[in-house]
Amino acid sequence: MPSSASRIFDPAAERLEPEKRRTLQLERLQTQLRRLYDGSHYYGEKMRAVGVRPQDIRGLEDLARLPFTEKEDLRRQYPYGAMTVPLADVVRLQASTGTTGRPIMVGYTRTDLEIWTQTVARILVAGGLSCDDIVQIAFGYGLFTGGFGLHQGAERVGATVIPVSSGNSERQVALMRDLGVTALVCTPSYALCLAEELERQGITKSDLRLRLGFFGGEFWSEIMRKQIQSRLGLLATDNYGLSEVMGPGVSGECLRQDGMHIAEDHFLCEVVDPETGDSLPDEAEGELVFTTLTRQASPVIRYRTRDRSRILTEPCPCGRTTRRMAKVTGRADDMLIIRGVNVFPSQVETVLLAFSEIRPHYELVVSRDGAMDQLEVRVEADGGLFSDRMGEMAALRDRLQRRLDSVLGLRVRLTLLEPGSLERVPGKARRVRDLRVW
Amino acid sequence: MTVRQISVFIENRAGRLEMIARLLGDAGINIRALSLADTSDFGILRLIVNRPADAEAMLRRHGFTLRMTEVVAVEVPDVPGGLAGVLSLLAAHQINVEYMYAFVEKTADKAVLVFRFNDSARAMDVLRGAGIRLLGEADILTK
Numbered sequence: 001m002p003s004s005a006s007r008i009f010d011p012a013a014e015r016l017e018p019e020k021r022r023t024l025q026l027e028r029l030q031t032q033l034r035r036l037y038d039g040s041h042y043y044g045e046k047m048r049a050v051g052v053r054p055q056d057i058r059g060l061e062d063l064a065r066l067p068f069t070e071k072e073d074l075r076r077q078y079p080y081g082a083m084t085v086p087l088a089d090v091v092r093l094q095a096s097t098g099t100t101g102r103p104i105m106v107g108y109t110r111t112d113l114e115i116w117t118q119t120v121a122r123i124l125v126a127g128g129l130s131c132d133d134i135v136q137i138a139f140g141y142g143l144f145t146g147g148f149g150l151h152q153g154a155e156r157v158g159a160t161v162i163p164v165s166s167g168n169s170e171r172q173v174a175l176m177r178d179l180g181v182t183a184l185v186c187t188p189s190y191a192l193c194l195a196e197e198l199e200r201q202g203i204t205k206s207d208l209r210l211r212l213g214f215f216g217g218e219f220w221s222e223i224m225r226k227q228i229q230s231r232l233g234l235l236a237t238d239n240y241g242l243s244e245v246m247g248p249g250v251s252g253e254c255l256r257q258d259g260m261h262i263a264e265d266h267f268l269c270e271v272v273d274p275e276t277g278d279s280l281p282d283e284a285e286g287e288l289v290f291t292t293l294t295r296q297a298s299p300v301i302r303y304r305t306r307d308r309s310r311i312l313t314e315p316c317p318c319g320r321t322t323r324r325m326a327k328v329t330g331r332a333d334d335m336l337i338i339r340g341v342n343v344f345p346s347q348v349e350t351v352l353l354a355f356s357e358i359r360p361h362y363e364l365v366v367s368r369d370g371a372m373d374q375l376e377v378r379v380e381a382d383g384g385l386f387s388d389r390m391g392e393m394a395a396l397r398d399r400l401q402r403r404l405d406s407v408l409g410l411r412v413r414l415t416l417l418e419p420g421s422l423e424r425v426p427g428k429a430r431r432v433r434d435l436r437v438w
Numbered sequence: 439m440t441v442r443q444i445s446v447f448i449e450n451r452a453g454r455l456e457m458i459a460r461l462l463g464d465a466g467i468n469i470r471a472l473s474l475a476d477t478s479d480f481g482i483l484r485l486i487v488n489r490p491a492d493a494e495a496m497l498r499r500h501g502f503t504l505r506m507t508e509v510v511a512v513e514v515p516d517v518p519g520g521l522a523g524v525l526s527l528l529a530a531h532q533i534n535v536e537y538m539y540a541f542v543e544k545t546a547d548k549a550v551l552v553f554r555f556n557d558s559a560r561a562m563d564v565l566r567g568a569g570i571r572l573l574g575e576a577d578i579l580t581k
Contacts, residue, residue, distance in 0.1 A: 386503045386504075390537070416479065
């Protein structure tokens with residue numbers, strides 16, 4: 001196990017005196033707002049709509065005067081509406097995962113990529129990574145920011161990077177053993193899946209050189225952490241990020257495993273009451289809200305993540321002076337994260353409505369089969385969802401299955417039910433049953 | 439000349455078939471013929487009953503998903519080869535059978551074949567042309 005007094009990737013930023021950091025944040029915020037007020041149609045309009053000018057923001061406490069940015073706002077700006085630099089300056093596009101129809105496209109200038117790379121390098125070094133490590137990246141490489149984000153950061157640290165991408169557990173395990181992998185990067189549930197594959201192949205911890213794991217992209221509990229650590233024989237740290245803000249690297253744990261250090265010089269973090277939107281003090285649990293301070297192509301002002309957490313202020317013995325985020329405990333909306341993919345019940349509803357004129361009764365049941373999360377969509381067969389011909393019925397079921405798989409971006413189990421099988425509750429229907437134990 | 443059939447969606451779990459049978463029995467509706475097609479998780483129950491409209495209304499009231507379909511009922515002698523004769527006639531005219539089932543009349547040495555065709559009109563022409571007797575609701579629902 002690495003000693004808890006690990007290196008710090010960027011001591012000047014990560015050990016900056018809190019007071020100086022706040023000054024830096026304010027300067028960057030004001031610069032950003034001035035640029036957006038005049039230069040961005042989208043954010044300029046938003047600020048004018050509530051009558052706030054950049055010069056009205058005189059201190060960080062004035063942040064609450066700025067309007068929120070919602071996921072839906074950004075989706076409506078698809079594809080380029082929320083970008084604030086000419087496309088000629090954008091060198092990369094990524095997108096948020098698993099959303100209906102239009103994803104949220106985010107752009108990166110060269111400077112954005114550089115900062116992103118640095119913030120990921122910070123959390124990797126915080127979690128113990130060094131140039132002597134061999135890193136297996138089992139996040140998907142694609143529009144999802146996980147793969148490329150961790151890849152860039154690990155290269156920056158100087159580690160040996162294996163871009164395996166996600167899937168094909170058998171091959172993952174073979175590479176892990178043959179190449180002497182020392183650090184694993186993936187979702188926590190995939191880490192457990194790989195642990196199962198190792199056990200299936202009769203490979204034990206002593207056949208491997210694993211020592212570190214960097215897991216993110218979904219919620220996981222301390223119980224899951226203990227399991228992963230003991231089954232894979234590594235020290236597992238949590239990290240957090242989302243493409244709307246930057247990608248992975250927004251925050252990550254150090255070897256103390258006690259809260260994720262936020263890259264506060266680039267991302268201003270608030271916690272608000274999810275119902276009222278009122279700012280909450282540090283240590284109080286609520287919804288995380290981020291404002292980017294340096295992002296050029298796709299900045300966000302007070303972006304509501306819907307992730308529930310709280311800010312920890314007690315100084316960390318590791319020497320970093322940043323505030324930290326506690327593990328995310330859930331969602332402030334009905335979004336589910338299943339195998340790293342974001343799923344909204346409304347997506348299921350949209351698919352069902354295309355099959356039936358009447359509003360269908362349905363529910364989503366999420367469970368964990370071994371290490372892998374399973375999503376079952378239970379639909380009452382009614383109206384357009386019934387035929388007296390078995391062939392037609394089976395074809396209908398298959399079409400619905402394929403449509404759900406492709407819209408949600410993951411394999412679901414579809415079950416047709418008799419009408420009336422699902423509980424009817426007055427008011428808001430209960431659409432989701434999450435049976436997973438965290 | 440067709441007969442009304444009620445198709446009901448049922449989940450493959452214990453007691454569902456019994457529930458429908460009991461509801462029909464309690465309402466004094468007699469089941470003349472039935473067939474059940476099933477997959478691993480759901481089934482389609484097809485029923486011919488003596489009071490189709492009442493049965494439909496009653497089952498709907500109990501929340502079942504169902505559909506009323508017109509099917510073709512033909513009478514054949516209840517002897518070996520009775521079914522084969524009709525099927526070979528249909529095959530010779532390239533008429534596809536979506537599904538079928540049969541029941542036997544107690545009073546006569548006759549069997550009744552119930553067919554769902556994709557082209558009922560043409561199927562009925564072919565059957566009539568071969569001198570096969572088509573049954574109407576009056577013929578089979580009078581019990």
